[in-house]
Amino acid sequence: MSDAAGPVDPTSTEAWSRLTTIASDFAPDLRRWFADDPGRVGRLTFDAADLHVDLSKGLVDDDVLAALLALAEQVDVAGRRDAMFRGDHINVTEDRAVLHTALRLPADATLQVDGQDVVDDVHEVLDRVYAFAEQVRSGAWTGVTGERIRTVVNIGIGGSDLGPVMAYEALAAYRQDGLECRFISNIDPTDAATTLADLDPASTLFIVSSKTFGTLETLTNARLCKQWLLDGLGGQDAADAVAKHFVAVSTALDKVADFGIDPANAFGFWDWVGGRYSVDSAIGTSLVVAIGPEGFRDLLSGFHAMDEHFRTADLAENVPVLMGLLNVWYTNFLDAQTHAVLPYAQLLHRFPAYLQQLTMESNGKGVRWDGSPVTTDTGEVFWGEPGTNGQHAFYQLIHQGTRLIPADFIAFATPAYPLVDGAQDVHELFLANFFAQTRALAFGKTADEVRAEGTREEIVPARVFSGNRPTASIMAPALTPGVLGQLIALYEHITFTQGAVWGIDSFDQWGVELGKQLAQQISPAVGGDAEAAAQQDASTQALIDYYRRHRS
Ligand SMILES: O=P(O)(O)OC[C@H]1O[C@](O)(CO)[C@@H](O)[C@@H]1O
Numbered sequence: 174m175s176d177a178a179g180p181v182d183p184t185s186t187e188a189w190s191r192l193t194t195i196a197s198d199f200a201p202d203l204r205r206w207f208a209d210d211p212g213r214v215g216r217l218t219f220d221a222a223d224l225h226v227d228l229s230k231g232l233v234d235d236d237v238l239a240a241l242l243a244l245a246e247q248v249d250v251a252g253r254r255d256a257m258f259r260g261d262h263i264n265v266t267e268d269r270a271v272l273h274t275a276l277r278l279p280a281d282a283t284l285q286v287d288g289q290d291v292v293d294d295v296h297e298v299l300d301r302v303y304a305f306a307e308q309v310r311s312g313a314w315t316g317v318t319g320e321r322i323r324t325v326v327n328i329g330i331g332g333s334d335l336g337p338v339m340a341y342e343a344l345a346a347y348r349q350d351g352l353e354c355r356f357i358s359n360i361d362p363t364d365a366a367t368t369l370a371d372l373d374p375a376s377t378l379f380i381v382s383s384k385t386f387g388t389l390e391t392l393t394n395a396r397l398c399k400q401w402l403l404d405g406l407g408g409q410d411a412a413d414a415v416a417k418h419f420v421a422v423s424t425a426l427d428k429v430a431d432f433g434i435d436p437a438n439a440f441g442f443w444d445w446v447g448g449r450y451s452v453d454s455a456i457g458t459s460l461v462v463a464i465g466p467e468g469f470r471d472l473l474s475g476f477h478a479m480d481e482h483f484r485t486a487d488l489a490e491n492v493p494v495l496m497g498l499l500n501v502w503y504t505n506f507l508d509a510q511t512h513a514v515l516p517y518a519q520l521l522h523r524f525p526a527y528l529q530q531l532t533m534e535s536n537g538k539g540v541r542w543d544g545s546p547v548t549t550d551t552g553e554v555f556w557g558e559p560g561t562n563g564q565h566a567f568y569q570l571i572h573q574g575t576r577l578i579p580a581d582f583i584a585f586a587t588p589a590y591p592l593v594d595g596a597q598d599v600h601e602l603f604l605a606n607f608f609a610q611t612r613a614l615a616f617g618k619t620a621d622e623v624r625a626e627g628t629r630e631e632i633v634p635a636r637v638f639s640g641n642r643p644t645a646s647i648m649a650p651a652l653t654p655g656v657l658g659q660l661i662a663l664y665e666h667i668t669f670t671q672g673a674v675w676g677i678d679s680f681d682q683w684g685v686e687l688g689k690q691l692a693q694q695i696s697p698a699v700g701g702d703a704e705a706a707a708q709q710d711a712s713t714q715a716l717i718d719y720y721r722r723h724r725s
Contacts, residue, residue, distance in 0.1 A: 179543035180676025181248045188244035195240060196506040201232040201641045203615045221492040222478035222659045227646040230615040231499055231579075232507065241498040244674065245488050253673040258484055260286035260445070264680035265542045271680045272443075273450035273665065277476040277658070286445070294443070302440050302458050303466035305420065309378065310349055310465060317409050317417040320375040325354045326368065327459040328398060329382030330390045333422075334358040335530050336452025336661075337382070337459050339523040340472070343657050346520075346589040347464040354459045357398070360390040365397045374405030374418070381421045382456050384448050386428035389689065395419075395432065422455045447680050449530045450665060453658070468654045475658025483666040493663055496645060497670025503579045503643065505549050513571065513580040514557035517607040518652055520589055525557035528664055535668045535679040542678040551675045561606050572614060572638055579643045582611050583660070587651040607646075614642040
């Protein structure tokens with residue numbers, strides 16, 4: 174499967190035909206499959222690093238699995254994976270290597286890419302980030318008035334925000350007391366205003382995080398924050414204040430300097446790190462400040478452990494490959510359109526949002542990496558909320574609605590904050606819900622079972638649960654930095670596997686460009702430029718007109 178030859182069309186493979194045939198009269202019956210096959214759970218449960226993954230409640234039997242693995246062989250998922258790890262330019266439309274896996278290689282590894290040992294580069298920057306974070310954590314780094322830094326505000330959007338904020342929330346138990354991180358992402362001025370409202374400029378440090386350092390939202394927010402800082406400090410020399418209160422993370426260090434941030438206070442990364450794959454680069458600087466270099470090292474080791482599993486495990490035992498293939502089965506053969514991610518861990522409340530960028534910006538594509546149209550549906554709409562909140566909101570549809578919604582359930586044996594209600598361990602009650610939901614979804618409740626409870630016949634149908642609703646259960650001992658790294662890498666590689674099957678470039682994001690361009694073009698019209706307004710379509714003109722009549 175060479176890039177020159179273009180991707181293999183998955184629908185042209187023998188395995189795809191086999192899957193089509195299987196799907197045509199597929200009648201999943203998890204009750205029977207479990208009853209008839211005592212080995213099912215053992216065969217479909219896997220350990221990858223610290224993650225324990227049970228796929229037995231998925232809609233998959235041995236035939237389906239064999240055909241999916243054959244599909245992976247026939248489109249050469251392993252070859253594409255190896256090309257990624259090697260540093261080949263598999264991001265074809267941007268002619269770039271895709272090497273987020275190099276960000277978590279240990280310092281004694283080597284990886285030559287385009288004539289350069291990238292591991293040296295990675296660790297040189299990591300050491301600088303760690304030294305900076307230690308200074309902030311210890312109080313050695315002070316603001317321009319000599320005050321200790323109490324709040325670090327990360328300014329970034331997309332991958333320069335979602336990863337750090339998700340991990341900051343997830344690892345709340347590992348944060349240093351007395352040092353808070355906040356995050357500004359939206360260009361809605363309300364975001365900056367509410368985030369800064371109760372902060373003291375003298376003890377606030379900003380990290381401007383932007384791969385390109387050209388993103389409108391981030392640069393606008395950075396300017397707002399600079400103004401807020403200078404106004405609040407009153408009379409301090411601007412250059413001195415910026416030097417003590419602003420650092421930057423970017424691949425474009427020249428633009429950082431243009432913004433007025435000293436390159437000595439900037440941490441670089443490389444074009445081979447995609448934004449949505451960058452939380453483990455210097456983009457994670459706010460997180461390093463929060464959890465410390467030791468915590469961040471553990472996070473990186475977790476990523477690396479999952480990378481090694483993905484790189485070396487047989488496809489038949491390879492958890493990201495299996496989960497990616499199952500998603501292809503659900504999407505392309507069983508007509509699933511969305512995928513729920515349901516963490517039974519309050520601290521993972523931003524994980525679904527993080528996965529939305531990872532999966533949907535990666536695989537929401539209509540052309541393959543050679544420019545030809547895709548030959549089948551791609552992408553899945555990822556969404557979710559932490560359990561048990563979701564149970565009291567949208568689980569109704571997952572249990573009894575007409576759509577098939579594969580769902581990943583995530584839980585941890587040990588809670589971050591153990592609490593007891595009287596004699597009852599609340600975490601166990603929480604976990605009982607986690608176990609109950611996947612069981613209910615898999616095995617349902619028949620009409621006879623409903624009747625046996627004495628239910629009136631007219632409402633029996635409403636109380637039946639069909640079952641056979643697929644879930645994957647992911648468990649780990651605890652939500653540590655290492656386990657979080659494994660979890661993120663798991664989903665990165667699931668996303669990779671799906672993209673490889675579909676033959677798409679999962680590492681570009683041209684779909685976000687048109688809206689950005691138009692926003693620049695429409696901006697003068699919003700500000701009252703009649704000529705610019707006249708160039709807009711009738712609907713847009715009318716909406717802008719409404720805004721201009723109603724603004725205060
Ligand atoms: O880090 P930057 O360059 O500011 O980009 C932010 C985000 O914008 C995008 O390029 C497009 O939304 C994302 O891929 C990226 O994470």
